[in-house]
Amino acid sequence: MALTEQQMREIIIADRRKKKMRRRRRRKYTFFISLFLVLFFVIGLYRNRDVLAPPKLDRGVIFIDPGHGGHDPGSQTKSRKEKDDTLRIALQIKKELNKKNFKVYLTRENDRFTERIKIGKMANRKKAKLMVSIHRNKAGDPRAQGVEVFLPKDDNPKSRYLGKQIMKQLHDEGFAKRRVRSGTLVSENNEYDELSVNKMPSCLVEIGFISNKHDNKLFDKNLKGNAKAVANAIEKTYSHYYEKDKKSKKDK
Numbered sequence: 001m002a003l004t005e006q007q008m009r010e011i012i013i014a015d016r017r018k019k020k021m022r023r024r025r026r027r028k029y030t031f032f033i034s035l036f037l038v039l040f041f042v043i044g045l046y047r048n049r050d051v052l053a054p055p056k057l058d059r060g061v062i063f064i065d066p067g068h069g070g071h072d073p074g075s076q077t078k079s080r081k082e083k084d085d086t087l088r089i090a091l092q093i094k095k096e097l098n099k100k101n102f103k104v105y106l107t108r109e110n111d112r113f114t115e116r117i118k119i120g121k122m123a124n125r126k127k128a129k130l131m132v133s134i135h136r137n138k139a140g141d142p143r144a145q146g147v148e149v150f151l152p153k154d155d156n157p158k159s160r161y162l163g164k165q166i167m168k169q170l171h172d173e174g175f176a177k178r179r180v181r182s183g184t185l186v187s188e189n190n191e192y193d194e195l196s197v198n199k200m201p202s203c204l205v206e207i208g209f210i211s212n213k214h215d216n217k218l219f220d221k222n223l224k225g226n227a228k229a230v231a232n233a234i235e236k237t238y239s240h241y242y243e244k245d246k247k248s249k250k251d252k
């Protein structure tokens with residue numbers, strides 16, 4: 001059957017229209033795919049900005065001591081050891097402090113033992129401006145919970161300020177408050193070895209009880225938040241004592 005001229009024209013027009021639609025659709029897809037790729041790339045850059053522009057680390061040295069290690073597990077329960085908890089959170093605190101441009105030294109970054117008396121000496125050698133020793137508590141009574149902070153026995157105001165800030169910030173993360181006090185658990189006239197020879201403000205913080213379910217949950221589920229809390233407390237103390245001039249200059 002032969003087509004009339006009119007029919008032929010209609011077929012050609014319909015064909016052209018189809019091609020046009022297809023081209024339009026293709027253009028639309030290309031646009032969205034390109035947009036997606038660009039977004040993907042930008043988000044990737046944003047997330048890796050620390051790699052592209054490493055923190056300057058020009059704000060002074062902070063010394064963090066992940067308590068215990070190696071043959072000394074610290075407090076233990078059936079399922080966990082204090083030395084693992086302290087290392088886990090200390091590494092995270094380091095990350096958070098690096099983001100704030102602090103240079104951070106840790107007593108250890110793996111499962112290693114250091115004599116407690118040597119820890120303060122290490123902090124002195126690194127010329128640390130502040131030092132925090134991280135521990136976890138344990139009690140016979142499984143109901144015992146909360147944060148406890150120990151200061152050097154001279155109870156110097158800078159160490160007390162640091163300890164109070166840490167207590168406050170961790171309390172904001174849900175931990176119960178116990179005490180900020182000088183000396184050791186058994187004696188006010190004694191002090192923990194790691195706080196006895198260091199020259200900078202320092203404290204030892206027990207981040208909850210390893211023997212308390214609630215504290216362990218708070219510790220595990222919010223590891224990053226807790227690390228941030230400690231880092232914020234350190235930053236606040238640091239700027240309070242070491243960046244006063246900078247602040248007042250900025251204010252002028």
Ligand SMILES: [Zn+2]
Pocket residue numbers: 067068074075082135136
């Ligand atoms: Zn301990």
